[in-house]
Amino acid sequence: MENRTAAIAPRLRASWQRSARYGVALDEVQPVFTGSLDTESLFYQCGNEVLDGLRTTLVNEPVSLMITDADGLVLSRLCDDGSINRSLDRVHLAPGFSYAERDAGTNGLGLALADRAPSLVRADEHYCTELRGYTCAAAPVLDPLTGELAGSVNLTTWSHSSSGLLLALAQAAAGNTAALMLSRAGGRRMRPAPRGEVFHVYADNRDEAGRCPSSLWQNALTDAREAMRAGRVIAVVGEPGAGKTALASIARHELGRERVLSARPPAPDDIDAWLALWTPELSKDHTCVVVGGADTLPAWAAEELAGVFADARRTGPQPFVLTAEDFARIPRALSSLVDAVVEVPALRFRPEDILPLARHLGSRDRGREIGFTPAAARALSSYHWPENVKQLKRIVREAVRRADVVDARHLPAEVFSGGGHRLSRLQALERDEIVRCLTEPGATVVRAAAKLGMGRATLYRKMAQYDIKVPR
Structure with a gap:
């Protein structure tokens, strides 16, 4: 597999490496099946409506249109071509089956969900040989109100009839789905997209610890301080706005660091510049880095960041903290570095x-x-x-x-x-x-x-x- 991965793009190569670690079979796709599908969600209803409209324009094309949930579970499949439907049934690319990377290896929808970015996987770029007769284009759909990953739109066709427009169609369908979700959500304001901020530096402020006298906050603060004193890597989890970065900022005094650099993931296209601009701060002994929203990082970016963090740990006590809503959603490359999880209770x-x-x-x-x-x-x-x-x-x-x-x-x-x-x-x-x-x-x-x-x-x-x- 070494020779094959060397010839493909970095994102695909990283996906292949993850697929190998997951233990995905090379010659046979074996997706997990569940009989429970959420067909009542706003995402499902809007996504299905958008794809149904797109199907009428592709009526004579051998293209299968699908939506999946955020975990890669196929919720719906629309296609009028009998031959491709029968073929997709044989590889279980059908409602009820999971095509996440860990279940089916590198494929369009699995990669789009892992990296939270539009993805095109052609023919032999698939990890599993059984999928190399297809080309898959997929785009993630973010909930326009919460910013959370709602699922993906996936277009699959034969590999020999691949069109350069396939990915553009998937992106357009994903954008139309998010817009339709917003219009049916009672007119509430859309959550702003990531602004590509590099970082924000907090000055030293030791009296912040007394601002929250509750025992729940103080207990979480004590846990964070003890973990930092022991040189552990911490993940601070909790609801948005609960004070995760503030708690990390207070606790970092145990490391003798005077300031905090808070970095939040930008738009996927800006990840490379984002990493290059602030990661040199990790080598400075007066700065503690807090990476917020670690559970929203694309998988490939998480792996690159994990390598940078691993190098930084070799120089002394950990100089960084991760924050997330849910520890289970932090990409494995980063979560494997965490020694302690501290939960910040909601206000x-x-x-x-x-x-x-x-x-x-x-x-x-x-x-x-x-x-x-x-x-x-x-x-x-x-x-x-x-x-x-x-x-x-x-x-x-x-x-x-x-x-x-x-x-x-x-x-x-x-x-x-x-x-x-x-x-x-x-x-x-x-x-x-x-x-x-x-x-x-x-x-x-x-x-x-x-x-x-x-x-x-x-x-x-x-x-x-x-x-x-x-x-x-």
Whole structure:
């Protein structure tokens, strides 16, 4: 296999090497089968609709159109060509079977999911000889609201009839699927794409440890400090915005490092430049590197980064930390370097931390001490914070622009509603106006109903509809 891998592109070569480590058979494809398919998801419905439209334009072409979930499980296959359908059945490229790299070796959809990048695998570029009669083009689909990997769009044809347009069609179908998902998600704003940031440097700030007095935070901080003191590589996991990088930043003092370099993965096309620009910092004994979103790195980039990290460890105590939502999703090349996993609990489980953090964030934004009335404090403490500290930071910044002593009426309406379902623009405006009337000084339900021009029973019904709770 050495001679064969030497002749192919670096991404494909890395995929072949992973396939060999997974123990994938060279001569026979043996994908895992599951009878449970998620056909109710927004991704499935939108992806199937886009591919059904594409099928009408390719009606006389021997091209099979597929969507898979984020784990490589084939969810749907659309094709009007009987011969290619029968052939794909023989290699189990059909709904219910997994074509992830670890199950089927190097193939188009498996590579697109592993690297989170559009991929074209032709004929003998497939790891398994049984797949070399096909050319596969695939593109990943990211959830437009969360940025998470939703799945992939895959187009497969005969290797001898391969078209240069195949990958372009797959990318267009993936983009149309994401756009359709967004349009049907209640008009919410799309999550911004990676901006290609190189890194951000945090200055020394030792008093941050006391900002969160809860036992859950302090226990996680103690675990991180002990692991660093022992020279271990740490993965800090938790929900987005929970404070993973902040915890690593505080704990790194155990290494005697004065500053933190925080690097987050950019767009896939920028990975090479991203690595080249900040990895030299690993050799500096005053810097601790935190690589955020390690579970979103393409597999090939993770392997390259793992090699850089392995070299850095030979010079002394580990100078880097990984953060991720889910440790299980960190590429194996990086996760194998981790000695300890520290979980940062979500802010909703740490109500004791909310007010101290709010005061700190408000004072930092305004440059002076900021206060909160009891009503505002109760509202902040009882809210469930789905976006964690990131959301708290945004809400406090908005409130302290209006007053140095924040009252309930200075807080945005989202703090007083459950947010269990998506609202249209008109519904959001109505909810916001109800909250504004209910949080005015001296407000009662009767006064608010009169001001809104509705009956008290109607107002109670609206409060229940929007799950509005205004602490007294």
